[in-house]
Amino acid sequence: MSNEALVQEVTPVTASTEVPRLRIEGIGRDFHTRSGVTHAVSGIDLTIQRGEFVALIGRSGCGKTTLLRMIGGLLAPTAGSIEVDGRPLWRGNGQVDSNAITKLGFVFQESNLFPWFSVLDNIALPMKLRGVGKKERRRRATELAELVGLGGFEKSYPRELSGGMRQRAAIARALSTEPELLLMDEPFGALDALTRERMNLELQRIVLETTSTVVFVTHDIPEAVFLADRIVHMTPRPGRIRQILPADFAKPRSVDLQTTPEFNDIVRKLRHDIDEED
Amino acid sequence: MSRARMMKLLPWIVTPSLVVLIIVAWQVIVTALNVNPFIFPPPGDVWAAFVSLLNDPRIWAATGVTVSEILIGFLIAVVVGLVVGVVLGKLPWLEVSLRPLIVIAQVAPKVAFVPLFVIWFGFGLTSKIVLSALLAFFPIMLNVLLGVRSVEQGHREVMQSLNATTWQRFVQLDMRSLQPYLFAGMEVGIVLATIGAIVGEYLGGNNGLGNMVVSAMNALDAAMTFALIIWLSILGLVLYLIVNELKRFFIPWHESVYGLRTATA
Numbered sequence: 001m002s003n004e005a006l007v008q009e010v011t012p013v014t015a016s017t018e019v020p021r022l023r024i025e026g027i028g029r030d031f032h033t034r035s036g037v038t039h040a041v042s043g044i045d046l047t048i049q050r051g052e053f054v055a056l057i058g059r060s061g062c063g064k065t066t067l068l069r070m071i072g073g074l075l076a077p078t079a080g081s082i083e084v085d086g087r088p089l090w091r092g093n094g095q096v097d098s099n100a101i102t103k104l105g106f107v108f109q110e111s112n113l114f115p116w117f118s119v120l121d122n123i124a125l126p127m128k129l130r131g132v133g134k135k136e137r138r139r140r141a142t143e144l145a146e147l148v149g150l151g152g153f154e155k156s157y158p159r160e161l162s163g164g165m166r167q168r169a170a171i172a173r174a175l176s177t178e179p180e181l182l183l184m185d186e187p188f189g190a191l192d193a194l195t196r197e198r199m200n201l202e203l204q205r206i207v208l209e210t211t212s213t214v215v216f217v218t219h220d221i222p223e224a225v226f227l228a229d230r231i232v233h234m235t236p237r238p239g240r241i242r243q244i245l246p247a248d249f250a251k252p253r254s255v256d257l258q259t260t261p262e263f264n265d266i267v268r269k270l271r272h273d274i275d276e277e278d
Numbered sequence: 279m280s281r282a283r284m285m286k287l288l289p290w291i292v293t294p295s296l297v298v299l300i301i302v303a304w305q306v307i308v309t310a311l312n313v314n315p316f317i318f319p320p321p322g323d324v325w326a327a328f329v330s331l332l333n334d335p336r337i338w339a340a341t342g343v344t345v346s347e348i349l350i351g352f353l354i355a356v357v358v359g360l361v362v363g364v365v366l367g368k369l370p371w372l373e374v375s376l377r378p379l380i381v382i383a384q385v386a387p388k389v390a391f392v393p394l395f396v397i398w399f400g401f402g403l404t405s406k407i408v409l410s411a412l413l414a415f416f417p418i419m420l421n422v423l424l425g426v427r428s429v430e431q432g433h434r435e436v437m438q439s440l441n442a443t444t445w446q447r448f449v450q451l452d453m454r455s456l457q458p459y460l461f462a463g464m465e466v467g468i469v470l471a472t473i474g475a476i477v478g479e480y481l482g483g484n485n486g487l488g489n490m491v492v493s494a495m496n497a498l499d500a501a502m503t504f505a506l507i508i509w510l511s512i513l514g515l516v517l518y519l520i521v522n523e524l525k526r527f528f529i530p531w532h533e534s535v536y537g538l539r540t541a542t543a
Contacts, residue, residue, distance in 0.1 A: 072439055098441050106439035112432040116454045116531050125450070126440050157531045177440075 019086035021181055021213045022048040022071065027080035028238075029066055039238030040066045044080070046232065046241065050180075053207060053214045055228035057221065059274065063239020064217045065185055071215060072183045073101040085180055102130075105179030109186045111166035113158035113173070119145060120154040123172045130177065144172040147206060164195040168202070175210060182207075184216045188223070197255065200226055204252055221274075222258060225266050233270060235277055245270065319501040328505035336490070341513065343486040347403055347475040348468075348517065351410025355467055359415050360460060363422025364452075373423070384416050389477055396482035406478035406486070413474040414467035418460070425459025426452055458532045461525040468521045472514045487513075 024046040031038045041063035048054050056064040069075040071082055076094040083089065089100040113122045124132075124141040132140075145154050148168040158166055167187055174182060187203075188196045200223060207214055218224050224231045225247050235242045247266055249257055257263050301321045307313070308320045315323060331337050366373040388409065395405035429452055437447045479488025487510055494502040526535050 073441075074435055074438055096441075101439070101441045104439065106436075108432060108435065110432050112430075112436045114433060114436075114451075114454065116457070116529065125436075129440050129442050129446050129450070157536070159531065159536060 019083075020047045021050040021052070021085060022046070022215070023081075023083040023086075024071070025081050025083075027067070027070060027077050027082060029063070029070060029075065030078045041070070041077075042079075042238035042240055044239075044241055046244075048181075048213060048215065050213050051211055053216065053227055053229045055224035055231045056215065056217045056234060057219065057224045057231055057270065057274075058234035058239075058242075059236055059277065060219065061239075062234040062236040064234050066239060067234070068183055068185050068215060068217050071181075072104055072106045074106075102177065103180040105174035105177060105182045107167070107170050107174045107182070107184040107187045109189050111158065111163075111170040113166055113169055115158055118155050118157060119150055119161070119169050122158065122169055123176055126173060126177045140176060141172075144176055145169075147175075147209065148172040149202060162195075163191050164199055167191065167199065171203070171206065175206070175212070178210075180213065182212045182214045184214060186217055186219070189218070189220075196220075196223070201255070203227065208252060221267050221270050225263060225270070226253060226258060231266070231270065233273060243273065316498060316500055319504060323501040324504040324508070327499070327501040328508060331502065331505045331509065337487075337509070340485065340487045340490050341509075343403065344475050344479065344488065345513070345517075347406040347410055347478070347486065348471045350403075351407040351474060352414050352464075352468055352471040354407070354411040355414035355418055355471060356460075356464060358411070359418030359463065359467070360422055362415075363419040364426055364456070366419075367423045367426025367456075368452075384420075388412050388474075389481075392478055392481040395478070401482055401484055403485075405482060406475045409478040410471040410474035413470040417466040417470065418463035421459040421463030421466075422456055425456030428459065429455040457529050458534065461521070461529060464521050465518065465525070468517050469514065472510075472517060476510060 024044055027041065027044045028039065029041045031040055044067060046054075056067065058064050066075065070077045071089070073089060073096040076090055076096075081088060081090070084100045084103050087097065087100045087103075089097055091097055113119075114125065117125065120138065120141045121128075123144050124137040127137045127140060142154060145151055148171055150165060150168050150172065153161065153165065158169065161169065171187070188199045191199060204227060206212075214227075216224070216227060228247055231245045231247060232241055233243045233245065234240065245266060247263075249263070304321050308315075308318060319327075366376070391412075392405070392409060395408050399405040399408060433451055433455070434447075437451050442450070475486070476488040476491075479486040480492055483489045487506065491503060491506045491510075494506060525532075529535055
């Protein structure tokens with residue numbers, strides 16, 4: 001009890017100086033199956049500063065989604081530690097720290113909107129769970145709907161929206177608690193190529209406007225290079241980090257960036273290295 | 279004419295046509311085969327009996343009795359079915375241990391219990407309410423149980439990532455997800471509750487519409503028996519439509535409501 005109070009007092013002081021938004025040390029996750037133990041993720045070290053956009057990329061089975069789920073408080077790691085703003089996310093008993101998890105926002109591959117809520121009520125759900133008053137909820141949710149380009153659709157049911165619009169709503173929902181860290185698990189994976197390109201531009205605009213820190217899982221190389229400041233390339237069996245490539249292009253980035261040689265050098269190198277894994 | 283307009287008009291054309299066709303066929307068969315009206319009265323006799331029935335004050339008193347039995351029995355079934363369904367859905371160990379008993383209770387012919395209910399609860403409303411509730415309970419409880427188990431994994435993860443409390447998950451997710459299942463159970467349940475009340479009155483009653491059917495049969499008044507069956511059908515239809523309307527009001531977002539609305543809009 002006294003320990004808990006101490007941590008709470010200390011955290012804000014150190015957070016204001018140079019504690020990274022996310023610090024991952026020696027994280028690992030084993031799955032016990034009938035055929036034995038699978039090391040889905042093993043020995044991952046990664047530090048992410050505030051305002052950074054980091055993409056996790058790799059083949060299916062490289063553990064990128066497993067890693068993101070551990071960062072998101074959805075899956076307990078079997079080794080190592082994760083700190084959000086200097087605060088351990090996982091307690092020893094496999095329970096998630098409720099103060100740390102409230103700093104996170106999660107966007108899934110499926111929008112996972114609740115079909116019985118309107119767009120506005122879906123966006124407001126996280127605030128409702130935190131006891132934010134109805135008036136304030138509506139005000140913030142309306143703002144967020146506007147931010148993600150869903151103005152005029154506040155009263156619609158999710159089923160009345162296209163796939164891209166549903167993901168916009170899911171992003172707005174994740175942003176509604178003003179998370180310190182936005183975690184996105186292939187959020188545009190189910191969208192067609194043209195919608196996806198638009199959503200990438202929109203996401204960039206939203207992230208810049210909200211100065212969010214983002215960890216973004218994708219298997220699309222150009223998408224990763226276009227969005228991210230750093231690209232973390234993971235390899236399977238066990239899931240490890242093979243390399244981390246910077247993509248230092250000025251922001252906001254336009255679609256024209258994708259035709260420049262600098263952009264394509266990174267894309268080519270990543271594609272080559274991922275192909276090489278076999 | 280557009281396809282959507284067709285879909286909307288179709289039942290309004292087909293249903294009356296079919297009803298007329300059945301009545302004509304009825305009359306033709308009764309006349310051609312020269313059936314004894316005591317056994318199978320012609321439609322004209324049934325209509326005359328139906329009109330006299332509506333002018334008889336006893337029908338309204340009897341309808342009041344039967345409807346109260348149905349509604350009270352149904353309400354008990356909804357409340358108990360919802361609670362038991364949720365508890366069994368949430369506690370798999372309890373459901374597994376009780377499953378054999380539930381199956382036995384479910385397949386047991388509950389109508390056979392009516393004499394016992396009469397002994398226990400008397401000839402009044404209570405024995406019919408009990409049968410009504412018992413018949414409607416199982417489809418409601420089993421549907422709710424299925425609903426509690428059918429919450430989408432993705433929705434659970436949203437609540438998990440939002441650090442929702444157990445109570446919040448229950449109210450905002452479980453109770454919402456099971457609503458379509460509850461209404462599916464209620465749509466079956468209201469029909470069974472109606473059957474329960476009427477069968478109860480057949481077998482052990484001195485009041486209500488079921489009792490009037492038995493009286494008409496004892497008087498060998500086939501036309502009146504038919505007229506009462508038509509009245510009971512209308513009653514059943516109205517009760518079903520009320521439940522259906524409740525569903526449209528409470529879960530307008532659900533495929534079963536929304537899909538139909540857009541298909542016929």
